[in-house]
Amino acid sequence: MPELPFSRRAVLRGLGAAGLVAGLAGCGVPAAYVPEDRREGPDRSGRDQSVAFSNWPLYIDTDEEDESRRPTLAAFTERTGIAVRYTEEINDNDEFFGKISPALMNHQETGHDLVVVSDWMAARFVHLGWAQKMDRSAQSNVSAHLDPQLASPAFDEGRLHTVPWQSGITGIAYNRKALGREIKSVNDLWHPDLAGKVTLFSGLDESFALLMQGDGVDVTRWTESDFHRMCDRVESMVKKKHVRRFTGNDYTSDLSKGDVLACQAYSGDAIQLQADNPDIEFVVPEEGAELWAESLLVPNLARHKANAEALIDFYYDPEVAAELAASVNYVCPVPAAREVLAAAEDRETAELAENPLIFPDEDMRRRLVVARDISSVERRTLARRWNAIVGL
Template sequence: MRATARKTISRRSVLRGMGGAGAAALLAGCGVPAAYVEPGERAGRDLSARDRTLDFANWPLYIDTDDDDTSKRPTLDAFSERTGISVRYSEEINDNDEFFGKISPALMNHQETGRDLIVVSDWMAARFVRLGWVQEMDRAAQPNITRYLDPQLRSPAFDEGRLHTVPWQSGITGIAYNRRKLGREIRSVKELWDDDLRGKITLLSGLDESFALLLQGNGVDVTRWTADDFHAVCEQIEGLVRKRHIRRFTGNDYIKDLSTGDVLACQAYSGDVIQLQADNPDIEFVVPEEGAELWAESLMIPNLAQHKANAEKLIDYYYDPEVAAELAAWVNYVCPVPAARDVLADSDDEELAALAEDPLIFPDDEMRGRLAIARDITSEERTEFAKRWNSIVGL
């Protein structure tokens, strides 16, 4: 295992879209219902036994690459050598809604997508699960997942028991700030609204990326938030925008604003801050006193996938703690395999050993006590909520 250079672009922070409304809302607006697929109609003919291949669609910058040859992916190459399964790996997912729009016509029409394994954010995974567009996995063939999956990620509301999804990587949406330029600490979401931060903070523009932390700042239990809770936050943020307290809403460009000092505090992803701290140790990441959102981006096997068993084998391979540790050392998000921490801690490489002590990769018990997985926005809520949120972002 080896240490790697920090990447200059974050995978998580390239999320774009229309506050999560996306393709599903467009389909509904055109009078085209998103077709539910019954459980008995989801499995295709599995060719895994005789066709030792696999099509895996992922996000850019979300797997380890060789320092000298970025076309080589050490953990993926090792899987092929170990199993004889050749993986056709593509980095075609740049936006949850865009990817949904790309493959939804096939899925709603009971057609094969050409992909055996995909990775999307859990709020989008919830949509796939509810529509019946992904297959239940055979956990008997996945002993590593059964043994090593982070208990805090085992049973999200949208996929009880994690039968249809498995986290690829996880992360935290919290607060980042420049301690030296601000001249004080931030420990609470409420502190973002202090007078000395007027015009110097940013929030995330995406509805699904932003709302949970803001709810938590108001003391709401995000595992069971209500429409009233959401609209109360919207009224609060709308008032702050009109007072010019919030500088703007951002995607990944908050990274630049925070680095240059144009912004002193912002909503941020834990993985981004690890990268920023390598160049600027004054940047701090905070899981607020009120709590922060623990999210995941998950692997799923679409309906009619032709290599389901091969896909299940690859997923379980990445839950081997040795493999999970190698991936975690490269991507720097919260590792969904806590046992990988011991692997890194035993490394002779000081940089790798230090990663084992980083709570943004392996949260300690105190931090975990303040993390929660938010219930996702339902299909009935989404159009109304996206319209309300986007009207505020556009002010």
């Protein structure tokens, strides 16, 4: 399995280009908002059998002998006749948003039929009216197999405009052998024996939910007072030098080298860390953890909307979803893929069906929640507070 040079969830956040657009939002409808009936353009899917799909690097299956070949995309083309122009051009949510937002603000084509962005960024697209409503009547696999726990986030009730590509958990990774004890709670991070040996995520959207859960907050309905109470705790730990530093995906290196003993971590990374060091454990704290997704969406005026919807539905076929899950090792948004992997003749592949970081069991699911997203009105104040603590 290749080592990820970065995580799709772990990039530094300023207000950036996204903040400039978010700043257009007042108490009512955003200035850049596009009504539902103005989002579709002429669909060329019937006469042009192609689709432009933009994703993050290392986020799809590849052929072991030819890394430029992506077997599931090849299978889609063989099945449907639709050619996929696949690009790995998304390296940062805000950077990509800044790239395509001028066209969307001016009601122009972006050249993209299908993109994958983190759920908090997908919320921004939905709130601005920049994502088209999908035709679920043409997506029988999505309707039948989408994980119910991901089926109706607060930012897109009923998943009308987005569909999870892959999902994951923000929890805690730690070296149990080096620490000499278990970590069961977020509050275990603040124990004196971890002074200077803890890292937290620098990104506001990546960090806040798990840390508030440690304070007993229901993150599906958190308030600004909950947020500031959490920040007070973190700020005090920073002043005591209990928190070693705030990280992007380089936390994996810190943990592997032993520079830190415990850290905020993503479930997909944990699988790779455990393959190299069995002493590293990933825990969903007893207070709960955040279940997140990165979402597929069709931008406004996409030229091949029907083809994009067909590609989305293809990946919700349990056989295809299983192939993708076996390659990327994130939480699979298609629970039915578990049975497909369990029936695999290859023992290592079959064992993936029993991995709760790919297919969470019922005990783990009871502790997983999808956090309420940060609204555009809240973001400026909350980002300013968080970034002052992190040092951004």
